[in-house]
Amino acid sequence: MKEISNKVKEIANRLLAEGQVDVFLAWEKGDQDYLTRPLAARSVEEAERIVCDEYSIHNLSNYLLKFRDGQEKIGLVVKGCDSRGIIRLLEDKQFTRDRLYIVGVCCPGMNDPLKAIKRNSGLLPWADPEDKADKCSSCAYPNPVIYDELLGSEQQPNVSGERQAKIEEIENLSPDQRYEYFRCEFERCIRCYACRQACVACNCRVCIFDEMRPQWVGRENNETDNMMYHLVRAYHMAGRCVECGECQRVCPVDIPLMLINSKLAKDANEFFGPYEAGIKYQEDSKPALSVYSLDDPDEGFM
Amino acid sequence: MTDKCSCEQPLVPTIVEVVDIKDETPDVKSFYCRLSEGGVPFNVAPGQCAMVSCLPVGEGMFSCTWQEEQEYLQFAIKKVGLLTDELHAIEVGQKLGVRGPYGNGFPVEECQGKDMLFIAGGIGLAPLRSFIKYCFKHREDYGKITIVYGSRSYADLCFKEELFDEWPAIKDTQVYVTIDNPEEGWAGHVGFVPAYVEEINPNPQGLMAVTCGPPIMIKFVLQSLEKMGYTDQQVITTLEMRMKCGIGKCGRCNIGSEYICLDGPVFNLAQLRQLPQEW
């Protein structure tokens, strides 16, 4: 990764110095070896701080939403999952391709700084001794699917089946059992909306959960409203989620959101497929559920 | 000096009945409220506000434009969103919730003996009206009164009866009205309020200026007043931010370390300059 890190810094330097980009999104180092955090470099001086290492887990394509109304040219570093996020934004017409310079990095699997931070914080009952990010244990797209420049050697997908196994296990439960499983999980939810904020596909200007006219879901932290929040959000993600796993990573109370999102992605593929969100960008390509054809299947999702 | 709500449950409203509704402009109505059994739920000093709610819809903080003894509390409410749309649809006899009074109110005592200059724009006349009427009620306590008021159009002028008939007839009182653009049937001044104030050019000597209106108008009025030689102590304004609790606890109406609902909404310019420029 050291070589890639240096190359990224070099590229950022060049792009900023030549004025090809106004902002370059990458990472910088904190004062511990696991403290890598996002950085938006706007000058060659700031670009000196750039790294891209094994703790560069963050999905930088989410930051593009901060710039969507501007004119700036943005350079950014993306791994496989992040690059799908860019296609998500392009398809949703939230950004235009000509404003981007995409540096793709073939990803060998990342460590999650949050794991190390949480382990060292003394606040959790059980500390995973490994920093390897949970979402990376099951990765279908380690290589970027859209880029202007590609770094690193091609990686093999790693679909170990852990998440798929859990999904199958839940599929085999009765509807009541499934409800109970998720009810227990959502009970912990504190409605902090971090999952929504971390999600690239959540890019509505006024989120449905912020609407007051009418108010679709109340802000009470109870079974009903928590369920409604998660299920409505999941349905808005159906066919659009690029499975980058950030939602689950940022959740402060450890809710297994990717189970639902992966299940819906699986169903979208089964019903409307072959289909995977954000794999290939074409002018006017649309998410599966944004297209209606007369021979669409009638079965519900869950 | 001003009564704070002395109740034990400051977040729980009292039920009042709307006894009259008056159309002021196409999107502003005045609501006259009192307790069903007569009387008002609390006394409101000029510049203070109350949380008015349509119970199943929500609450909003509105300046009390006037308290007529124990007869009624009057609120002038503009139709801009969820709650105010609902309020504009109610009829006389509707029961609403109110809680208050909130805020520090205008410094009516400190201003005694001074000449008064009231500068307002649009719905901004509503909070000033309570101070204006207070001055008229205690006319001898105040010197010359000048009112400069402007709105987008004639139809958007609030309190037309008072503006054109009642107030100019009061002793030693001048009322200047302007609208933004020329209109058929309007023979009065045309132009924005800040420029009109400079035109009228009242002498700052012994004068207190009180202003309220859209943020952009306040900004220019303050600039004009400064140009005209008014000191920071002579200029008072009343601010607004989104409010929920009204009692300085929910955190959202702060400008710097001041809560607009509790420490404000009335501030003089000297105090404003101490605050972060976030308004």
Added chain:
Amino acid sequence: MKILSKDKLESVLDKLAESAQVFVPLSRANSSGFYSWENRNPEKEQLMLDTLNVYMSPKNIGFPQTEKMYSIIQSGAEAQIKETFEDSNPRIIFGIRACDARAIRCLDDVFLTRGYTDSFYQARRENMVIIANACYSPGPNCFCAAMGVNPTEPEADIIIRDTGDSGYIWEAQTAKGEELTAGISSLLEEKELKAPEMKPFPTQVDYSGVAEKLKGMFEHPLWEEMAQTCQNCGICTYVCPSCHCFDIQVKSWGDEGYRYRCWDSCMYTEYTAEAGGGNPRPTTKERFRNRFLHKLEFFTERYGYPLCTGCGRCIAACPTGINIVKIIDQVKEASVDD
């Protein structure tokens, strides 16, 4: 001195639970927080008195995420407040640290002083007894001492000090504490034990003069830079023990309904969004700046001490690595020259 031996701990908690809701630091899934002792799932949820602290703060006990305030009826022109829901059931918070105890004092100052008493918070707080666990081994993200909190002398009704196998020294500090101690005195022993040694703080930060300096830094370019990577997710405000912003909303169906309050976050866009369409804090920078100024300057100006109690939870929770200690450092180093 009074001692609670470790083998009597659960009995004490059970006894206390006979006449109050007892909240203890518990694990829950792969997270932790202050949850009910008597309602715990003993197979899945473990007491966490030996760990530094828990992930979710105890503020939800006095200031719940969602709190019903009063029920309403509106039928045509008629409207009525039916009943108010102040909840003064007795509660005991067992095992909070000094940082969280200070945060409760912050909430007390906010909700119970300055002209108005929040009747809902007061009802809960009146019958709340706080038993705090003195802290001798600060963690890597801890900086309570820098914020004026003494980790070994938490502001509480009772302080327990963990001496190891010999048990906890049990010190009642207030009349409430004395009363509760009397109720379980049969489960305590008399012994002389020595309190542990205070270990040093791994993280050093200097807050002195920061509140003053921040007064002149509202327009400083530092805020733009520091807010760049913030995603406005709100986690910091929710794990923070002293963040107390709330929203008041209504739930209604047909003629009935109720008003409730719920946590809100200054990080959200619609926090200050006005009905007419204006928003004084439209972008991340303004909201970010407001949050840190509130924590480090505005509250200090208003109440005399900072709103940040140095617990370090936000540092452990932020998905993009924003760190309030680093922000304090940067403020101290910043040059203010206009």
